[in-house]
Amino acid sequence: MSRSIAGRAGAALPALLTGIALAFLAIPLVALFTEVPLGDVPSLLRDPFVRDALTVTARTNAVANVLIVGFGTPAAYVLATRRFPGRALVVTLVELPLVLPPAVAGIGLLAAFGVGGLLGGPLDDAGIVLPFSEWAVVLAVTFVASPFYLRQAIAAFEGIDPSLTAAARTLGAGPARTLLRVSLPLAAGGLLAGWVLAFARGIGEFGATIVFAGNVRGETQTLTLGIYEQLDADFDQALAIGILLVVLSGAVLLSYKLISAWRSSSSTSLSLFARTSSQST
Amino acid sequence: MGPSGAGKSTVLQAIAGLRRPDRGRIAVDERAWFDAAGGIDLAPESRSVGLVFQEYALFPHMSVRANVAFGGPQRADELLERFGIAHLADVRPSAISGGERQRVALARALARGPEVLLLDEPLSALDAHTRGVVRGELEDLLAELEQPALLVTHDMRDATALADRIGVIADGRLRQVGTLPELLDRPADAFVARLTGANVIPAGAVVGGPSGDGQVAVVAHPWELTLATAQPACAAVPGVVHGIVPDGDRARVRVGDVVVQAQAEEVERLGLERGASAWAVLAPGPPRLVAN
Amino acid sequence: MTHRTLLRSLLLAGLLIAVAPVAAAQALTVYAAASLRDAFPRIDGSPTYNFAGSNQLQAQIERGAPADVFVSASPTEAQALFRENRCTRPVTMATNILVIITPKGNPSGVRSVYSLRTGSRRLSVGTAGVPIGVYTRQMLRRLRLTSILSTNRVSLDPNVTAITSKVALGSADAGFVYITDAKSVDDRTETIRLPRWAQPPVRYQICAVRRSGADTSGAQAFISKVRSTNGRRVLRSYGFGLPPRS
Numbered sequence: 001m002s003r004s005i006a007g008r009a010g011a012a013l014p015a016l017l018t019g020i021a022l023a024f025l026a027i028p029l030v031a032l033f034t035e036v037p038l039g040d041v042p043s044l045l046r047d048p049f050v051r052d053a054l055t056v057t058a059r060t061n062a063v064a065n066v067l068i069v070g071f072g073t074p075a076a077y078v079l080a081t082r083r084f085p086g087r088a089l090v091v092t093l094v095e096l097p098l099v100l101p102p103a104v105a106g107i108g109l110l111a112a113f114g115v116g117g118l119l120g121g122p123l124d125d126a127g128i129v130l131p132f133s134e135w136a137v138v139l140a141v142t143f144v145a146s147p148f149y150l151r152q153a154i155a156a157f158e159g160i161d162p163s164l165t166a167a168a169r170t171l172g173a174g175p176a177r178t179l180l181r182v183s184l185p186l187a188a189g190g191l192l193a194g195w196v197l198a199f200a201r202g203i204g205e206f207g208a209t210i211v212f213a214g215n216v217r218g219e220t221q222t223l224t225l226g227i228y229e230q231l232d233a234d235f236d237q238a239l240a241i242g243i244l245l246v247v248l249s250g251a252v253l254l255s256y257k258l259i260s261a262w263r264s265s266s267s268t269s270l271s272l273f274a275r276t277s278s279q280s281t
Numbered sequence: 282m283g284p285s286g287a288g289k290s291t292v293l294q295a296i297a298g299l300r301r302p303d304r305g306r307i308a309v310d311e312r313a314w315f316d317a318a319g320g321i322d323l324a325p326e327s328r329s330v331g332l333v334f335q336e337y338a339l340f341p342h343m344s345v346r347a348n349v350a351f352g353g354p355q356r357a358d359e360l361l362e363r364f365g366i367a368h369l370a371d372v373r374p375s376a377i378s379g380g381e382r383q384r385v386a387l388a389r390a391l392a393r394g395p396e397v398l399l400l401d402e403p404l405s406a407l408d409a410h411t412r413g414v415v416r417g418e419l420e421d422l423l424a425e426l427e428q429p430a431l432l433v434t435h436d437m438r439d440a441t442a443l444a445d446r447i448g449v450i451a452d453g454r455l456r457q458v459g460t461l462p463e464l465l466d467r468p469a470d471a472f473v474a475r476l477t478g479a480n481v482i483p484a485g486a487v488v489g490g491p492s493g494d495g496q497v498a499v500v501a502h503p504w505e506l507t508l509a510t511a512q513p514a515c516a517a518v519p520g521v522v523h524g525i526v527p528d529g530d531r532a533r534v535r536v537g538d539v540v541v542q543a544q545a546e547e548v549e550r551l552g553l554e555r556g557a558s559a560w561a562v563l564a565p566g567p568p569r570l571v572a573n
Numbered sequence: 574m575t576h577r578t579l580l581r582s583l584l585l586a587g588l589l590i591a592v593a594p595v596a597a598a599q600a601l602t603v604y605a606a607a608s609l610r611d612a613f614p615r616i617d618g619s620p621t622y623n624f625a626g627s628n629q630l631q632a633q634i635e636r637g638a639p640a641d642v643f644v645s646a647s648p649t650e651a652q653a654l655f656r657e658n659r660c661t662r663p664v665t666m667a668t669n670i671l672v673i674i675t676p677k678g679n680p681s682g683v684r685s686v687y688s689l690r691t692g693s694r695r696l697s698v699g700t701a702g703v704p705i706g707v708y709t710r711q712m713l714r715r716l717r718l719t720s721i722l723s724t725n726r727v728s729l730d731p732n733v734t735a736i737t738s739k740v741a742l743g744s745a746d747a748g749f750v751y752i753t754d755a756k757s758v759d760d761r762t763e764t765i766r767l768p769r770w771a772q773p774p775v776r777y778q779i780c781a782v783r784r785s786g787a788d789t790s791g792a793q794a795f796i797s798k799v800r801s802t803n804g805r806r807v808l809r810s811y812g813f814g815l816p817p818r819s
Contacts, residue, residue: 005576115676115743131744132695132726167338169325170297171352172393181351185342214697214728214744221729229729232628233702 032246036239044240052218053226053241060134060222061202064141068149068198073191076153077179081165091154098147105144106211113139114212136213137220141202149191149198156190157183189263196256200249282433282440282476283450289433290335292450293399296431297332298325309396331390335402337382339374345385346370352393360388380411387422398430404439416442437478449473465502471571474500480539480561482518483573498573501563503542508534509560510551516568517560522553536561601791602639604630606646606704606777607732608669608751612811613644616804617795626703626732634659634782641792644779646704646751651778663778666799668814669751670772671708673765674740674758681746686716686767689747692724697739697748700729704775705736709749711773737762751775753812776816 036044044050079091097105112118113130123130130136160183168178184191206224213220215229223241230238283289294300296307298314301322307315314323331352339348345366350357361367364384369377374385383403390398403419404412420442423430434440440447441461448458449472457469468474471481482499509517520537525548532545534553539561553559601620605613610624620642623630627645631654634640643660645651651663675683681694689696699706706729713719728745730736733754740748741761755764779799781792798804805815 009576009579110742110744115680120743129695131739132728161338163334163336163338164340166294166297166299166325167332167334167340168351169299170328170330170332171389172326173351174324174326182340214695214739215700215730216726216728219726228731229700232626232632233700 029246032239032242036236040236041240041243044237045244047237049226050241053221053223056134056218056220057203057222060137060141063138064145064202065199067142068146069195072146072149072153076150077157077183080154080157094150095147097144102144102205102207103211106140106208109140109143109208109212131212132214132216132220134219137209137222140208140212141205144205144208145198145202148201149194152190152194152197156187159190160186192256192259196252199252203245203248282437282447283435285435287450288453289450290401293332293401293431293433296397297330297399298323298328329396330399331393331395332399333386333390333401333403336406337386339382339385341374344371344373348374348385349388349392352389356392356394360392364388379407380415383407383415396428398426398428400430400432402434403432419443437476449476468500468571471498471573474571481573482539496573497570500569500571503533503540505564506541507562508541508543508547508551508553509562512560513562515562515565517562519560522555522557522559524555525553601641601788601795603642603795604634604640605644607734608646608753609644610734611757612808612813616807617798620795628702629731640782641788642779642795643782644777646775646777647707648776648778651780655780658783660780660782663780665776665816666779667777667808668816669753669775671712671749671767672752672755673747673767674737674750674755674762675747675765676740676743677761677763679763683747683765685765686718689721689725690718694725694746696725696727697730697736697745698722698727699736700731703732705733705750708773708775712767712771715771756812
């Protein structure tokens with residue numbers, strides 16, 4: 001009798017621990033939506049303060065994402081397909097911002113691009129002062145978010161069967177055409193996954209931004225910096241901005257899941273993107 | 282032709298421009314694609330090859346038709362028809378069988394109108410039954426092909442069925458190039474002989490010969506030997522019967538280390554079975570010798 | 574394992590988890606305005622200090638933070654807590670005045686607060702909720718210079734530490750801080766005085782936090798230390814002004 005009860009307790013323990021873990025993750029999200037009357041949220045968000053922060057976030061992240069994908073994709077391709085001395089070191093360097101505390105990233109950016117920093121002199125001569133400017137935010141976001149994209153992109157390109165690119169070359173496609181018609185479509189799934197992570201990290205960036213770019217409304221005050229400022233002044237508005245960011249991130253994640261599901265389900269029909277597993281057939 | 286790891290695929294890759302040799306020259310007619318001494322090294326896309334990979338390397342994200350058209354859009358439909366895969370045009374490679382994929386790979390390689398066709402172990406990815414069928418199809422294709430084709434395989438049967446001339450490669454070295462009769466009748470060394478399925482029977486030493494001293498062996502194909510139960514008058518090798526494998530109206534009998542191909546009724550008449558003593562008898566006439 | 578043993582272990586684990594944080598809190602905890610970060614440890618080095626903007630500290634204490642003593646850079650925050658019965662009656666213990674600081678070399682050529690009228694400089698100013706921010710805006714209103722917050726690029730920073738570091742690093746051309754902050758970074762900055770008549774009344778107020786588990790006797794001892802002769806001497810040496818002796 002007692003053994004079966006203990007047995008049931010033994011089976012219940014993992015379930016209990018899982019429940020606690022899930023609750024821990026879910027409760028802050030739920031609290032966000034319950035602590036402020038949801039009906040007030042639209043008017044709270046219409047406040048010019050929020051609009052300015054949203055505009056800054058949108059502009060800086062758009063530019064940053066273009067830079068990340070524009071520079072990151074060819075860089076990842078080179079790193080994935082070429083072997084050269086010191087390659088392991090370069091890949092580690094590229095992943096470094098991932099493990100760097102955001103504030104440290106901010107200090108590093110200051111030390112490099114700030115007025116008294118490494119490149120401060122040349123920048124000043126060119127008439128460029130980065131702190132307090134939108135470009136500082138773009139730099140901060142790009143710095144902290146690009147490793148998320150690069151890591152996935154490198155893995156995606158590495159996962160492509162080299163005989164496929166070799167086949168393309170023997171069929172008359174130069175390196176550019178091979179990249180465009182074979183490598184990119186096959187890597188697309190991984191690239192998209194990487195971008196989703198980079199995007200989420202970007203719009204959530206705070207530490208590096210506040211240290212490097214400052215908190216200038218309409219210029220460098222992103223949504224996250226706005227939350228920080230409103231924490232003491234208007235907690236309800238801070239909550240509203242938080243809800244906005246959760247909805248935004250959730251929408252991006254959901255879209256990504258939907259796209260992935262659609263692509264993996266269309267196995268025999270043609271589709272724009274290729275499967276992420278690129279085993280040759 | 283040669284065993285795995287001999288360097289056969291490397292040769293094809295070098296011709297295609299995917300691997301760079303240290304020395305040497307690769308040319309079609311008089312046009313050099315690679316010349317170490319002259320500093321010529323054309324990129325793969327500038328050479329005119331059609332390479333059929335061992336695992337076919339079909340683009341998984343494109344339809345069959347798109348795959349074939351990748352090398353040459355104008356000839357795609359014609360090739361699909363010729364290889365009998367036009368009905369699969371809109372299907373993805375993952376949804377078709379191994380034999381069909383092989384045909385797609387062939388069609389794709391030919392779509393570009395290459396000067397040279399390169400086939401890397403074209404039949405090894407297929408199951409036994411399909412292999413026989415496809416071998417026949419390949420035979421027909423290669424017969425009507427105008428371009429030279431280079432085929433790489435570890436299977437003697439592929440080489441004998443499909444090739445005009447066979448080059449034997451082992452350990453990265455070319456041992457012998459010749460027609461099949463040449464390889465069978467005048468193998469360059471014991472390795473080539475064994476590869477063609479011949480028996481290599483150690484025969485003793487040569488002292489003071491034109492090429493110096495050394496061990497020699499006699500090369501005898503299974504069908505050139507006969508069986509006897511008592512020591513015959515001519516040259517023969519004694520041994521214990523290890524196995525008898527029937528093969529239609531013939532049988533392959535292992536006597537010691539020697540394989541004899543005899544008529545099945547001959548084996549019956551002699552009453553041979555496993556464990557019995559027997560003699561493998563060489564044909565009369567001068568023996569074939571190789572260094573051993 | 575019998576079910577009884579299992580239950581007992583779970584209970585014990587739960588108790589230990591609950592007791593642990595209570596057992597950990599031993600030292601006196603002082604939440605004080607950021608501008609006191611250099612002077613207070615000189616008056617008493619033993620407490621655990623949390624220096625930040627007074628408004629942030631007020632919010633934390635309202636949410637139950639384990640502070641024993643609270644010092645704000647303006648009466649607003651301390652009085653708010655007192656009205657909420659979260660602390661004892663606040664007492665003024667120091668005063669301060671505002672100055673402008675610029676990076677060493679004064680690269681943007683600020684001669685006085687009126688120079689900022691030309692606009693297009695990078696300024697570091699406290700947020701609207703933090704005492705330094707409130708005082709700065711009060712002063713600008715008196716000087717009729719509120720417009721400089723729109724004509725210049727203004728970074729709103731949460732406390733004086735953030736402002737001084739921005740100016741010291743050169744990220745900002747000028748910042749509004751207390752004279753005590755200017756002294757602490759005078760090796761990397763230059764100070765520009767502000768008109769005396771426009772200075773707002775800066776009053777630091779100190780009180781003992783009322784909450785279950787608060788170290789009330791330790792808090793009172795600390796407050797006495799701060800208001801003692803020695804404490805006043807230390808504060809003066811850092812540039813603070815002092816209220817008349819009570």
